[in-house]
Amino acid sequence: MIGTTRRFNARTNTIDWTRKPSQGSKAPPGGDVKDSIIYRIHPEKEAGKLIFQIGTSNPDLAVQAARLVAADVAGIDVNAGCPKPFSTHDGMGAALLKTPDKLCAILEALVANITPEFEIGISVKIRILETAELTEALVRRLVATGITGLTVHCRTTPMRPRERAIRGQLRMIANICHEAGVACVMNGDVESRDSALPLMEEFGVDGAMIATQAEKNSSCFQSESDGGLLPWTEITKQYIRYALQVENKFGNTKFMLTQIIPGKAPVYREISACKSYTRVCEMLGYDDLMETAREVDLSLDIDPDNAGKNKNNNKVNATALAAGGQMGKSRIATSSTKKNLSGRAVQIPAEAQAPEATAAPA
Known part of the structure; x- marks a missing residue:
């Protein structure tokens, strides 16, 4: 995002963040290289609903990137859960779980610089650690940074989606969040609104994130009473x-x-x-x-x-x-x-x- 230019696209009624391609793009005869669209939002459809998640391993760069979009989104979330090499090799994503000092510094920088100016919350998405004791220690540090929300993917970093989510630590995490006034959202093997609501009640969390199923069929957010899953x-x-x-x-x-x-x-x-x-x-x-x-x-x-x-x-x-x-x-x-x-x-x-x-x- 750093280095992009924000502009309103009258053709699509969207806000686009664009920049020149870094390499590999050739200009057409007599023309210029087209700008690449790095990020795009639809203000009419997404206003007040869209949380912008960033991959980062540097507090200063996190603030710099967040500032570019903070006025147009409802919150900034830090990705501390992605296990993919493109993220972890540079210290981002789930790699931040092994560097809690850096993760806390990123969150504190965003809370101090973004929240007062733009009046939006900062949140973080993590995975559970190898033991409940390690997870508890991390969560207590995270909720003390001033964040407003924490999402926990109920799998450890090495676990893949085909492995069932582990929810044994979830109530403990929710209790720590609530003690600090932080909202707690669960993630992992949640496939519909109707499956989410009883899980939220069972584990005392404030919300449930649907990921994989949402890519397959976005009507998973619709309850059975409203028509259920569409073809x-x-x-x-x-x-x-x-x-x-x-x-x-x-x-x-x-x-x-x-x-x-x-x-x-x-x-x-x-x-x-x-x-x-x-x-x-x-x-x-x-x-x-x-x-x-x-x-x-x-x-x-x-x-x-x-x-x-x-x-x-x-x-x-x-x-x-x-x-x-x-x-x-x-x-x-x-x-x-x-x-x-x-x-x-x-x-x-x-x-x-x-x-x-x-x-x-x-």
Whole structure:
């Protein structure tokens, strides 16, 4: 984030933090290298809801980065739980659990410099340690830094998602947090709102974080009484609508589609091979989104007509039908005129919007 420039994007109604690519990007003939979008938020949809989590191993740099976004978010969270090498090799993420002095210094710096100026809370996400005694000692130090929230992933650093979460230390952690006036959120093997609420009551925590399941199906935040989990076909189309509305980077959108669409679905392999929004909408039979998809592809400098089209259109349509797509001939716009997306007919009716992706409240 450090070194980015904040600007309002009138085309997508988003706030973008951008900077020039550091390497590997070539300018088009007679043009300049396009700025890379490092971070983007949608103020209308995310105001008052979005917590910005940073990976950091330096108090001064943490403050510098947080200051860039603090006015636009509802809080700053420090990631002290990610076990991936790209994070831990530089002393960030779960590596901070082994350097509690540094972690506390980062939190204290953020509390001292960000909270008074921007009036937002600072929080931290950790993992449990090898013993309850070690976890207790760490949590007591963390809640004394002035943070307002602590999320605990109920796994140790070496544990992988396939291993069941360990909740034996959770009530102890919650009690320490509450003694200090700090909110405590649990994480690990929480798959829906209806599964979260009884766990919150059982362990005395203030909230539950849903992670993996939220990538697969964002309606997991909706209770059974409100309709429960929606079909992946419905979630897929809503997600693509949102992605088109904000001109989301196609590579990111395709990754998310491979999380949402079940691997055994006939269309999964076809989507994995797609190289444009136009092709995705064609494969899924979203005729009503084809014109918008083509416009977004052109805006993102993606060639919608050179996307490895399947020569067998019957096979394409059959696959789309198996995926829950709509049959029909593709209608592709011939105009490359760029418009504000509010005029691209990609708005989602209120009754069809996906549930908000938030932690289950106390």
